[in-house]
Amino acid sequence: MLGLVRRMLPRGLKLWAFERVVRSPVLSRCYYLFSGAFSREYAAVLYGRLQHVREAEAKSDDGARYTLRRNTHRLEKGLIMRPRREVFATGYLGETVNIFCALADQDDGSATAKALLDWSGDVLYRYFEAVPENADGKVDRLRVKFTESFEKHARQPGQCAPFVRDQTPLRVTIDDMIELARRRRSVRWYLQQPVPREIIDKAMLVGGYSPSACNRQPFEFRVFDRPERAAEIGAIAMGTAGFAQNFPCLVVIVGQLRAFPFDRDRHVPYIDGSLAAMAFQFALEVQGVSSCCINWPDIPEREAAMAKALDLEPDQRVVMLMSVGFPDPEGSVPYSQKKTVDELRSYDPS
Template structure:
């Protein structure tokens, strides 16, 4: 082994170890994710169905919902539910039932407002209902600002259940001292070996916010209303071995949830925005904000004070017994 080390050098051997362990992750992701869009498992259907229905329910809660929005997504969701149903899969799962209910809400929403959707979409909807059992329309959640924050100082169970992602903000600027208090609370989140590797970029300048939002997928229709954006990163120079490869994401996730709770406590609405982008967008954000190469970008959070009245996507959660396995 020493001869191999001498021949290749320590740097090459470490690189090979890193490559091998990343290939371990890569091969599992390729085998079991639905990246090939083949829908070979029920879970693959669940993931895609959830993405599609969530796009629609978000659209229904936009500050100014555009009538006739999301027709390609509605088409795709109907197609997927028909295929899922015809393959004899479980139509009693939450994802399927809520998707059907959201579709019913979509068509009812437009009918109630006297908006004529395209005839081919209506015809397809009528055919879809012959296959998929009609569901009672879903209803997105309506709040006043006071209702939404009424549990901000209650015991943790009430507090945690009262927080939702908000996509409607007022134009009032958030003072820096409140933002600093929120970041200080987030810093109490657990961190790997107390290495405190998280970094946060607070963007309030409108022109810079707009540039960040152009690079992030998924803020259309509401991102421009946010008065502040947080970009969360983690300094990977703190890590000492290949087994630390995913610690940045773990630490950033914990930090983000602590920050979201802090924002809720200080009566600020917020919505986490994924950073699932290609290398070109990642590099563009680095250049825009001066993020060094040794920091890994985790996610973006939009936030702002809330208006007097707003709506929130219902986004129902699974039951505990759907996700938890106990070893007593």
């Protein structure tokens, strides 16, 4: 109804109304309350918070891992501070130790569980080394609990803790990076041959090193490497008509809102997923594989179709799609003139 009224208004009157709505936070909220444009985002954020609380109360593996990843990274940041406080992180240290001990007891020996426990265990070990005994009674009690768990599971301190990074000059130069950025184009025409999963996994390894808020990495890359399935999923997106049937492989990047207990973090899955996507694309390109990011607009019918096709839960939000394949040497790509450096950045005036 609001959309119909908006379309019927003369352009001048619409501009007049918008100018007044944008000046008032109350009117702006009312506008979107009636328009419903953000209703799915509201529901997704609330569902994500609900799942986060449920998983925390149930001490589920997924919820515990997200919390442990966040808290371990917070400890790391405290350990590298200069100067470092004698006692820190007492507000979440108990939660961190409790989750570590619980997951250590449930350790199934998988590579995924081992990697997280090795990292968190090493950071906690360094933390209790750094904080002197008798400096804080609560810390001392948690030190005992952690040490008992650490020794019970025969863990040994390793190298998965803050370190001084290697500063040996890289073999890749800035000119190499510029050439890679220029070479990477949005390719829509591919050779009809499969992309080896080894190539995709190596590129994903690079993507996984991308920065992520508190290292939670609240996303997953769902890979469809059967052409018929890639075409089916690709056709759900807008802007793929006429070439979706050409996809040898399609990746759908899905954000996880349940990784966050607060509304304020609702944009992080999109940011972190996009950072990983760019690194993933560059890593594909250096292996001779091309790609094309496919926009995913928030359209109710397409959201429903994608949720059904991928069996998504309400808090699992599509960030983007990406076609992947070996480029057809005869296929063209758009020129796509980019903004100049002067257009993209500005320096703080002195």
